[in-house]
Amino acid sequence: MELLKTIRGDITKITDVQAIVNAANNSLLGGGGVDGAIHRVAGPELLEECRTLHGCETGKAKITKAYKLPCEYVIHTVGPIWNGGNQNEKELLASCYLSSMQLALEHKIRKIAFPSISTGVYSFPVGLAAKIAVNTVAGFLKEHPDDFDLVEWVLFDEHTELVYAIEVNAHNKGI
Ligand code: AR6
Numbered sequence: 810m811e812l813l814k815t816i817r818g819d820i821t822k823i824t825d826v827q828a829i830v831n832a833a834n835n836s837l838l839g840g841g842g843v844d845g846a847i848h849r850v851a852g853p854e855l856l857e858e859c860r861t862l863h864g865c866e867t868g869k870a871k872i873t874k875a876y877k878l879p880c881e882y883v884i885h886t887v888g889p890i891w892n893g894g895n896q897n898e899k900e901l902l903a904s905c906y907l908s909s910m911q912l913a914l915e916h917k918i919r920k921i922a923f924p925s926i927s928t929g930v931y932s933f934p935v936g937l938a939a940k941i942a943v944n945t946v947a948g949f950l951k952e953h954p955d956d957f958d959l960v961e962w963v964l965f966d967e968h969t970e971l972v973y974a975i976e977v978n979a980h981n982k983g984i
Contacts, residue, residue, distance in 0.1 A: 812950060813943065813960055813977045817970040820963040821850040821878060826920040828882040829875070829963075830909050832927065835864050837871065837885055843924045843965070847883060851876040855883065868904035872912050882918060884909045888927030891934065899941060902927055906945040913957075920959040925969050935972045943976040 820829050820843060831847045834840050837859045839848040848855055858873045862885075865871050870886040886909050889901035905926050913921050923942065927933035946960050962977070964970035 811981050812957060813947065813980060815962045815964060815970055815973045815977050817965075817967065818963050819846065819965065820922055820924050821846050823922050823961075823963055824879045826880055826922045826959065826961065827918045828872075828884050828913055828916075828921045829878065829880050830870075830921065830923045830926070831883050831885045832924050832929070832931075833865065833885040833887050835867065835887055837862050837865050837887075840930075842929045847878070851878045851883065859885070868901040868908065870905065870908035870912050872916060880922075882916060884912050884921070886926060888931050888933065891927065891932040898927075898933065899937070902933060902938060902941050903945045906942055907949060910946060910949045910953075910960075914953060919957050921957070922961050922963050925962065925964055925973065928969065935969055939973045939976045942973070943980050947980050 832843050854876045862871050865887050867887045867889055870884050872882055872884050875881055875883050886905040888905050889898040891898055928935045928938045950957055962973045964973055
């Protein structure tokens with residue numbers, strides 16, 4: 810079975826993982842997009858726990874319980890805002906994936922779902938984001954070959970799903 814997958818859908822409805830990743834902002838106090846959807850479904854206790862974390866730096870990640878979501882944990886990471894590409898955006902996006910995977914490892918999370926971090930409100934180009942996402946996670950899995958069973962990207966729209974699927978398929982075929 811392949812470790813890396815893509816699926817089209819709503820990440821708040823995913824039932825086959827222990828953790829979902831939230832594309833949050835520095836405050837960790839909620840927002841629009843996938844962040845808004847996660848807070849809505851998890852309920853107000855998620856915001857209460859997030860208040861105790863005192864925000865998160867761009868490229869880093871923090872973990873909470875998942876409350877009413879059908880998984881155990883939410884890993885909140887803060888993607889970079891795309892600003893033309895010369896402001897460390899690529900490295901910061903890679904750092905989001907590494908920080909999230911590292912937290913998952915520390916919590917013995919073997920199945921995890923990501924959204925397309927930074928490609929909505931934060932305007933990161935989808936093709937570049939997909940390459941960074943898949944290459945970074947694949948590199949991490951290579952260093953931790955026995956620690957994960959599934960990493961899936963849950964993509965909200967058809968175009969984003971297609972772009973990530975191309976990267977994941979190329980990786981799975983060893984291209
Ligand atoms: N499930 C999966 N993907 C989703 C969902 C969902 N329920 N809802 C939206 N997406 P965005 P960003 C997709 O804007 O660019 C928030 O206000 C969406 O179509 O959610 O990292 C935060 O608080 C897009 O492909 O995140 C921050 O302020 C992808 O998720 C800011 O937005 C990411 O879009 C973060 O911006």
